[in-house]
Amino acid sequence: MFIPLLVVLIVFSNPGMRPLFIMNLVSVLTGIVLGILNVYLEVTATLSPLTPIHAYILIGFVILLLYLPVFMDTILIFRLFAVYPPRTTSWPQRLIVFGPSILFKVIRVPNSIVFVVYWTKFGGHTSPLQAGQALRGVQPWIKIEWFFQVFDNCYASVLFLLRVHRGRVMNAWSGAMGNLDKQNSHTSKLPNLFFIALGNFVFPCLLSLVQLIFLFRNPKFLDGSYVFLTNCYVEIIGVLLATIRVAGGQWEHSLAGSKST
Template sequence: MSANGTSPGGPISPSAAPPVPDLNAIIHLSLNTIMIGHTFLTLLLPLLIALFYFSTPQGRRRPIFVLNVIAIILAFTAGMMIDAFAIHSILSPQSPWPPSVNIAIGIIGAFQSILVDLILLVRLISVNPLSHLGPIRFAILTSLPILLKVARLVNLIIFIKVLADAARGPLGPENIAIVWASTPYLKIEWTAQVVDNAYVSLAFLWTIRDRGNRQGVTSDIHPNRVTFAQRMRTLSRIALSNFIIPSTFSIAQLIVVYRNVNVLIVNEVVLVNTMLAVFGVVFATVWAGNVSQRETRINLWEDAPPTDDGAVEKHPRRFAFPGLGTWRVASAPQTLAVGSMEYTIPMGETGLVERDGIVSEREKNGGMSQIVAVETSPYWLSMLV
C-alpha cells in the first residue's frame, strides 16, 4: 500500500477501514488487572513455602493440606493467565486472544471459590467427626453445604456450556457480554456462595467457641505460655476473617451485578474476592501448622538451674499429647507417637495420665513420686493442619 492510502484495488474508503481500538481504555483496563492480579500472585509463592515449612510429613497426606496446595496452584495458574492476557492486550491490541481464554480464567476462578468452601467444610468435619456426632447429627450438619456445592457445580457446568455456545462465531465477545449480563447463573453462584460460606464458617466458629469454653486449661509448670483457650480465640479470629472477607466481597458481587454495573468492575471485584478467599484459608492452615509444630517439637526435658556443686539436672518439660477428655495411661512403651513426631522418654519407669486436656506425668525414682501437670492440645486441633 502506498503512502497516500491507496491499494492495487483502488483507494480505501473510511467506512471500509478496520476500527481502531481505544488504546487508552485497553491500557487502563490491563494495568488495573495487572496491579490487582500480580500483587496477589507475588505473595502466592511465599505462602506455598510457608505451608510446606510449617507442615509435617503426616500432615501433608491429609485432605486439608492437599486441598490447600490445589487452591494455591489454581490461584497461581489464574494469576499467570490474567497477567499474560493483560500484557498481550497492551502489546497487541489489534489481535486480541479468543474469548475462550477469558472463559478458562473464569472457570478456574469459579472452581477456586468452590474449593475454598470445600476446605472450610473439611475443617468443620475435622472438629465434628462422624464418630463424635453420630450419623443423624452429622448428616444434619453437613447436608446443606454438600447440597449447595453440588448445586454450584451443576450451575457452573451449565454456565460453561452456555458461554461456549455464545463464544462461537465472529460476534463471540458481544454474545458473551450479553450472556454474562442477562443470564441468572452468576447470581445463583454468588448467592449460593454467600449462604455456603456463612453456614460453614458460623458452624465452625460455634464449635471452636464451645470447645474453647470447655477445654480452656492452663499449664501449671509454665503459666506464662499461651493457653489452649487463647489459641482458640486466635483461631476464632482467623475463622471469622475467613467468613467476613469472602462474604463481604460476595455480597458486593451481587450488588454490582444486580445494579448492572460495568462488567469490568465486576471482574475486578471477583478477582479480589477469589484471591482473598484463597489467602484466608491457606493462612489459617499455615497458622495451625505453626502452632502444631511448636507444640510437638518442644523437648520433654529441659535443664534446671545448676546446683551448688555445678551439676545440671534434667527436669520434665511441657509437651503436647493428644487429649480426648478421658483417663489414659501410657506407661508400657518408652516411646510415644504424637503425629509424625516421636518422643523417647529417658526414664526408667514412667506413667502418663491424661484427663480433660491435662496430662500428669509420674516418675518413680527411689520410692519418690513426682507429678507434673502439662497442658495439651486436643487431637482435632492438629487435624486443621
C-alpha cells in the first residue's frame, strides 16, 4: 500500500513542500522496513518457534516501533506551523501552541531510551515477549510513553481543529460581508484543513486512547503491541494522504492558473 502512495507523493511534490516531502519519505521508508521486520518475526515465530532471532533484529524493530510515532508527531508540528505561522503569532501564543508539543517529545525520547535499555537487559535472560510483559507490569515506561502520546496527539488535535473552526467562522463572516474573493479563498482552504485534521490528528488521537484502554483493561503485552503498531501505520498513512491532498490541490490550482493565462 505504501508504494503507490509514495509514487503519488513524488509526482505531486513541489519545492515549497520539500521539508514535509523529506519527512514523509523517511516515515514511509521506515514503515516499510518496520513491516518487513514484523513479517519476518511473525513468520519465524510461527514456522520455527525454536529458532533464535538475532538480538540486533529485535532491538532494531523495537527502536523503530518506539521512535516512529515520535517522528510522526514531529511532522504534525510542521502542520501547526502552517495554521499558526510565526510571523503572525505572538511569543506567548507560540509558547502555548508549540511549547507543550516540544516538551512532550523531550520527555518521550529519553523515556523510550530507558525502556529499550532495560528491555535489552531483560531479553538477555528470557524471551523478548516475556521481557516486554514483565516490564509492562512492573515498570512505568510504557505507561509514560502512551500517556504522553495521547496528550501530544490530543493537544495538537484541539489546536488544529480550533483553527479550522475559526477559519469556518471567518468564511461565514466574509460571505455575510459580501467579500467574495476572501470567501472563495477560505472556502478553497477549508476542505484541505479538514482532511489534514482528520488524517493527522483525529484518527491518531482516537487510536492512542484505544492504546490506553488496552494498557489498563488487557494485561497481554502482545495485544497492546499490535494496537501500537497499527497506530504507527495509521499515522503514516494519515500524514501521507494529507500531504498528497494538499500537494494535489496546489497542483490543480497552479494548473488552473496557467490555463486562465
